[in-house]
Amino acid sequence: MLEQPILLASQNAGKLAELRALFAQSGLALERYTSKVTPITFSAEGNDYGQNATNKALQVAEFTSLPVLGDDSGIELAAFPDEFGVHTARTLAQQLLPANKYLLSRLQGISNRQITLHSYLVLRLGSQLIQAHGQLTAQVALQEQGTLSGGFDRLVYLPQLGKTLAQLSATVRSQYSHRGRAVAELVRQL
Numbered sequence: 528m529l530e531q532p533i534l535l536a537s538q539n540a541g542k543l544a545e546l547r548a549l550f551a552q553s554g555l556a557l558e559r560y561t562s563k564v565t566p567i568t569f570s571a572e573g574n575d576y577g578q579n580a581t582n583k584a585l586q587v588a589e590f591t592s593l594p595v596l597g598d599d600s601g602i603e604l605a606a607f608p609d610e611f612g613v614h615t616a617r618t619l620a621q622q623l624l625p626a627n628k629y630l631l632s633r634l635q636g637i638s639n640r641q642i643t644l645h646s647y648l649v650l651r652l653g654s655q656l657i658q659a660h661g662q663l664t665a666q667v668a669l670q671e672q673g674t675l676s677g678g679f680d681r682l683v684y685l686p687q688l689g690k691t692l693a694q695l696s697a698t699v700r701s702q703y704s705h706r707g708r709a710v711a712e713l714v715r716q717l
């Protein structure tokens with residue numbers, strides 16, 4: 528197992544908080560990359576989640592020998608198969624509404640509320656690139672529910688549990704969430 532902290536190559540504070548808690552469950556320390564490296568301007572994302580995550584990790588790894596993690600995430604809505612996906616961050620950034628309100632407004636009156644969330648992780652460790660993917664297919668709730676986590680978690684409803692991700696304890700949530708599953712797959716490879 529790793530002795531050194533892992534640096535997260537991301538500018539997204541919510542992503543850092545979520546991934547840090549998930550790695551902590553395996554006894555691994557995750558820090559924002561700017562704790563050790565001067566902030567960089569990341570290159571624009573392309574059309575492949577794995578490549579985007581790799582690029583984030585490699586751009587920070589140029590300046591440190593510590594392990595560096597990159598993540599690229601996104602959602603798919605069954606009702607809008609040609610939207611979102613690897614472009615999720617860029618699509619949401621263009622909207623006036625906050626992300627969850629925007630998704631609810633797009634799904635108003637639509638019966639197919641299936642959502643699939645993806646997280647692609649790439650860990651640059653020495654000369655290795657270790658990759659992992661996690662995904663979760665669920666339903667978009669009719670309104671935000673739950674306070675135990677934020678972001679999409681308040682909308683992601685698991686019919687088999689009758690709860691959103693934000694209504695689950697962190698330990699249970701990590702077994703279902705796209706990032707929880709990706710972290711588990713990554714840790715299995717260490």
Ligand SMILES: O=c1[nH]c(=O)c2ncn([C@@H]3O[C@H](COP(=O)(O)OP(=O)(O)OP(=O)(O)O)[C@@H](O)[C@H]3O)c2[nH]1
Binds near residue numbers: 626679
């Ligand atoms: O998995 C998620 N769980 C959530 O609860 C959530 N809430 C919002 N989002 C959006 O999903 C996109 C990820 O994009 P992304 O991986 O390119 O990251 P990012 O651009 O925000 O940061 P960086 O890591 O690239 O610096 C961004 O639009 C996020 O705002 C979430 N994603």
